[in-house]
Amino acid sequence: MKKERIEHRQLRLRPFFWIFLLTLGTASSGCFIIRSAAGASFDHEQIQKAREAKTLEIKLQSAQHLQQRLSSNIPFDNADISFYFNQEMLNKAASQLDSTAGWLDSLNSYLIRSIRVTLNNGSAIATLSLAVHNYEYDVNVNLLVDCLLSFKVENNSAAPGQGKLYAQFEPFTIVPNVSAGGLLFTMENVIGDIVELKLSEMSELFPPIELPIDFSNQFLIQRNTVNVRTGINMDVVIPGQMIEYSLQLKEVLIFKNTMFVALNVTKVKVEE
Amino acid sequence: MKTAIASIVIGLLFAGCSSSSAIFPPTEESVKKISVLKPQLDSLDDVLSQNTQRYSTTSNVVTRFRTNGINRLLDAFAQKRLNDIHINFLATHPLWKEDKSTFGIAFTNYVDVDTGSIVIDLKKFRIGSAHNNAVTAEIEVEGSGRIKVSGKYAGIPATASPQIHFYLNDSVQFSISTADSQAIVLTPLHKPLVLKAQISLQMVQLQIPYYREITLQSTEILKPIHIPSALTSEIVFPIPSSKFGRQKLDFVRRTLDFSRYSVSTNSNSIEIRSNINFVK
Numbered sequence: 001m002k003k004e005r006i007e008h009r010q011l012r013l014r015p016f017f018w019i020f021l022l023t024l025g026t027a028s029s030g031c032f033i034i035r036s037a038a039g040a041s042f043d044h045e046q047i048q049k050a051r052e053a054k055t056l057e058i059k060l061q062s063a064q065h066l067q068q069r070l071s072s073n074i075p076f077d078n079a080d081i082s083f084y085f086n087q088e089m090l091n092k093a094a095s096q097l098d099s100t101a102g103w104l105d106s107l108n109s110y111l112i113r114s115i116r117v118t119l120n121n122g123s124a125i126a127t128l129s130l131a132v133h134n135y136e137y138d139v140n141v142n143l144l145v146d147c148l149l150s151f152k153v154e155n156n157s158a159a160p161g162q163g164k165l166y167a168q169f170e171p172f173t174i175v176p177n178v179s180a181g182g183l184l185f186t187m188e189n190v191i192g193d194i195v196e197l198k199l200s201e202m203s204e205l206f207p208p209i210e211l212p213i214d215f216s217n218q219f220l221i222q223r224n225t226v227n228v229r230t231g232i233n234m235d236v237v238i239p240g241q242m243i244e245y246s247l248q249l250k251e252v253l254i255f256k257n258t259m260f261v262a263l264n265v266t267k268v269k270v271e272e
Numbered sequence: 273m274k275t276a277i278a279s280i281v282i283g284l285l286f287a288g289c290s291s292s293s294a295i296f297p298p299t300e301e302s303v304k305k306i307s308v309l310k311p312q313l314d315s316l317d318d319v320l321s322q323n324t325q326r327y328s329t330t331s332n333v334v335t336r337f338r339t340n341g342i343n344r345l346l347d348a349f350a351q352k353r354l355n356d357i358h359i360n361f362l363a364t365h366p367l368w369k370e371d372k373s374t375f376g377i378a379f380t381n382y383v384d385v386d387t388g389s390i391v392i393d394l395k396k397f398r399i400g401s402a403h404n405n406a407v408t409a410e411i412e413v414e415g416s417g418r419i420k421v422s423g424k425y426a427g428i429p430a431t432a433s434p435q436i437h438f439y440l441n442d443s444v445q446f447s448i449s450t451a452d453s454q455a456i457v458l459t460p461l462h463k464p465l466v467l468k469a470q471i472s473l474q475m476v477q478l479q480i481p482y483y484r485e486i487t488l489q490s491t492e493i494l495k496p497i498h499i500p501s502a503l504t505s506e507i508v509f510p511i512p513s514s515k516f517g518r519q520k521l522d523f524v525r526r527t528l529d530f531s532r533y534s535v536s537t538n539s540n541s542i543e544i545r546s547n548i549n550f551v552k
Binding site (some may be wrong): 001012044045046047049051053057060061063064066068078079080081082084085086089092097100101102103106109110112121204206208210212214215217218219220222224228230232233234235236238239241243247256258260263265269 | 296321341345484493503
């Protein structure tokens with residue numbers, strides 16, 4: 001009896017369904033409703049290949065720049081102080097951002113699931129694994145954001161010499177983190193928004209990674225007294241003096257597994 | 273039949289929509305790009321890796337100080353002041369004396385140092401080459417000043433303010449170590465240093481060219497010097513702000529824990545190696 005009622009209702013609905021479908025077809029320029037209502041898939045291979053190609057392009061450009069730098073006649077390893085940070089160290093610093101949450105915009109929040117930094121010849125590439133939640137559609141999307149790390153010193157104008165060296169994220173690809181299969185079109189819509197609209201703005205959205213370099217240093221020449229009691233009785237006094245100095249970033253180069261930071265001593269001051 | 277029509281209509285609808293195909297380049301285009309870029313990158317990578325492999329390290333951080341850099345600091349220290357070392361003279365009885373006899377009468381000529389205070393200049397303090405976890409530093413000190421002396425000559429008391437001149441030019445070896453990876457520690461090794469003192473004294477009829485070499489122990493006169501490794505011991509890490517608003521960043525504090533540190537030297541540099549952990 002129940003089955004008959006359902007079939008009857010389906011028969012009555014069919015003409016309306018076809019009219020609705022055809023109307024939708026002619027009006028679906030933005031595809032928004034269909035995307036939201038229907039299910040479909042991203043082309044997994046397409047995404048992976050696009051990501052690989054873009055990453056190769058970035059790596060090659062950076063490697064070419066490094067080659068040009070190394071072939072120039074300007075030596076790079078003659079700075080007063082040089083730091084060599086290995087890849088593990090950068091990953092330890094980057095992991096401080098794991099499980100932190102922020103906002104891409106007022107509709108999209110994100111959770112950093114993990115960050116993996118890879119040091120290549122010429123480039124430092126960080127891959128952020130993000131869980132993005134879109135409040136408009138109430139959906140979660142897992143994204144992989146590949147970023148080139150750019151390094152810059154942020155100076156404190158109130159305290160000259162007390163700069164900080166940051167690795168800034170510059171996203172160059174964003175892809176959904178899915179295995180072969182698919183996503184709802186709703187998610188695709190969200191991803192599309194993020195990929196097309198936010199890529200250029202994203203560098204300001206992720207906090208930079210600070211590297212543990214102290215640009216303002218000092219050390220003490222300790223006060224000392226030596227009592228001489230042979231020949232002439234005298235006390236030799238070396239007063240305590242503080243040597244203060246600042247460091248200035250000369251260069252950052254990225255080698256495979258190693259980040260090289262060169263700094264020169266500047267602004268040396270001696271205080272008693 | 274109806275099912276087939278529905279499929280065609282839906283297919284047409286989706287054909288008009290942009291899915292991943294609109295966001296990302298076509299697969300064929302990417303594959304072609306990869307086939308061009310990858311061999312170029314691999315080839316360049318090989319060359320670069322050969323040239324930069326020596327900079328690879330298993331330690332989290334290597335801090336390399338060139339001796340030239342340290343000398344820039346020490347030069348500033350040596351050049352900044354003209355009164356680097358203070359010498360305070362205490363009563364010295366006698367500084368000099370001679371026993372004489374005239375017409376059977378014995379007497380003693382003598383000179384005492386009563387008091388005085390002078391400053392002398394550290395003219396040079398420079399590190400030379402570094403070997404076997406030690407560096408050799410050249411030290412030059414020179415300065416003059418006047419002291420107050422008194423004495424008797426042929427029984428006649430007299431006072432004077434002669435000039436005293438000091439000079440030291442020697443080398444001292446410093447061992448290099450690191451106590452906690454936050455600093456290079458230069459510790460002087462035991463060595464006698466010769467401070468040459470000369471007084472040109474003229475008092476009554478007395479003219480005494482007084483010269484003496486005063487031996488000072490390097491370990492007495494120089495204390496260990498701690499030169500910071502320029503690594504911070506703490507970072508206030510920026511993290512994303514969990515609340516949406518104008519403030520995009522929050523901050524958390526992390527202490528850096530250094531471990532497995534070691535120090536080494538080569539001809540023109542000192543290196544500290546260490547591992548770092550970020551502690552909440």
